[in-house]
């Protein structure tokens with residue numbers, strides 16, 4: 001079949017020599033399944049074809065198309081590269097295919113195509129502070145970026161995570177956050193919407209953490225992911241404090257069928273989220289001319 | 293490139309000969325309904341080069357309405373998966389393409405093959421494909437290719453181009469493939485007067501276009517500018533959206549509409565197929581995501597998407613020409629009277645009023 005597998009005979013080879021799986025899904029094995037939060041599971045997986053596994057590199061911020069055999073394909077954001085972390089996806093069961101995915105067990109197989117999309121602009125932000133702001137499962141797309149930033153810790157100034165969820169049960173990646181925290185200079189601020197028995201952390205909304213964390217505005221970039229209400233209030237706070245619209249970065253979601261810029265389902269105005277995105281600056285998002 | 297003059301008989305012979313090694317498609321008139329279809333030729337006598345523009349665009353052959361793009365079998369017991377590629381490459385000839393349809397194929401080529409990724413399915417159908425275009429001597433009722441630079445004669449993209457003249461068919465060679473075909477035959481070279489005759493025939497055809505079509509000519513460019521810069525009033529889009537029945541017909545008949553949907557379906561023998569089907573941005577569920585968030589709920593948001601695709605600079609940059617090739621099919625089929633020429637009229641009215 002016509003996936004590249006390093007022979008570079010395919011029309012879709014990249015000059016970097018690392019070519020995406022474009023047409024035919026590659027089979028992966030589900031090694032382990034972890035319950036993350038209500039309705040959210042993390043699937044750890046590995047490629048059956050070890051040559052593919054060796055070639056498979058994901059830039060933080062990209063996405064893959066994942067096939068649940070018999071049910072269909074869905075786009076899922078940003079698993080980290082196998083070299084950095086175990087290859088995994090975190091998925092909330094919301095639709096037909098993701099529900100089918102949640103019914104699977106270790107040893108079952110999935111199909112993977114990708115990676116697609118532009119990824120986070122790490123080259124351009126060397127030397128700056130990074131502020132991660134996430135609401136609920138908005139931490140999923142930011143996770144690989146945090147892992148990347150911590151691996152290249154010396155390239156950046158302060159690294160801050162502001163994270164909020166509805167309740168403590170909805171907080172994702174708890175064990176990972178503990179590990180990240182041990183990293184010198186990773187500052188974490190976590191809040192939940194309402195007080196809870198046994199919770200001695202912050203209570204309130206994420207944008208209220210900006211002051212608590214004493215977030216630097218100059219020479220900073222903010223990566224913001226979460227539900228629209230949270231997104232808007234956080235961005236409002238940053239803009240009020242004088243942060244530039246180019247320094248606020250987010251990822252967009254759309255229905256995706258192909259991942260390679262052909263089916264057009266993910267078009268927003270003049271942009272295609274699958275090939276031009278999914279990472280955009282707030283200035284770009286503002287000028288797309290369509291509802292987000 | 294070289295030019296030849298062939299009799300009608302020689303043209304038929306060429307089609308017959310190509311049939312030995314290729315699937316030959318051409319315009320045919322259905323005897324019962326008098327509808328024109330661009331279908332595979334079972335018999336070269338059915339090839340009708342004088343037939344009006346086919347009801348369905350030729351994109352059907354390269355980008356079928358419904359197609360299997362993957363077949364697989366997953367055994368939940370043994371957790372084993374087998375996959376197969378169901379589409380195959382076949383040499384084809386598209387014989388007697390109307391110039392607008394030829395331009396439509398160029399648009400699809402640039403979109404499917406010329407962007408960041410190459411679409412493997414389209415490439416497989418397109419790879420061994422000989423394109424023979426056919427100059428229009430008369431415009432058909434809805435045609436307005438004069439406004440979009442895609443007719444009534446073809447100026448690029450063909451392997452061979454035919455024009456019916458007094459002495460027979462003028463055959464222009466447009467590619468190496470076409471030249472190789474000419475070299476293999478003993479065709480009579482054309483004279484200079486044939487070329488001037490062709491020019492006269494094309495000029496005569498252009499004169500025959502209805503006034504509305506030619507009148508719109510300069511307006512297509514101005515409307516493109518408006519749509520690109522976002523200066524079309526939202527009331528105008530609402531007016532346009534109000535007339536849409538969300539039937540999708542305009543997308544299905546358009547030679548340059550290329551949106552598709554992908555669905556996995558179980559077949560009866562336990563195998564699954566991944567189907568790629570034509571889709572239309574007019575449908576309500578077009579942009580709906582899992583969890584029922586629909587960023588394009590109102591119909592006018594979806595209608596202006598279609599006209600943004602056909603008439604805007606960012607999209608034209610991908611196609612290297614306007615997305616509309618002026619075939620007029622959408623005008624023909626739209627039950628709501630918002631075919632592309634009408635939309636140009638509405639926006640034009642907004643500008644002038």
Ligand code: SF4
Pocket residue numbers: 542545546547548549602615616617618619620621622623631632
């Ligand atoms: S928009 Fe209408 S007139 Fe233009 S190419 Fe498509 S179907 Fe033909």
Ligand code: SF4
Pocket residue numbers: 345390391392393428430431432435436437438442443444445617618619620
């Ligand atoms: S639109 Fe132009 S090229 Fe197409 S059939 Fe009509 S006259 Fe011919």
Ligand code: SF4
Pocket residue numbers: 535536537538539540541542543574625626627628629630631
């Ligand atoms: S053919 Fe007309 S009514 Fe039907 S979807 Fe297209 S614009 Fe709407």
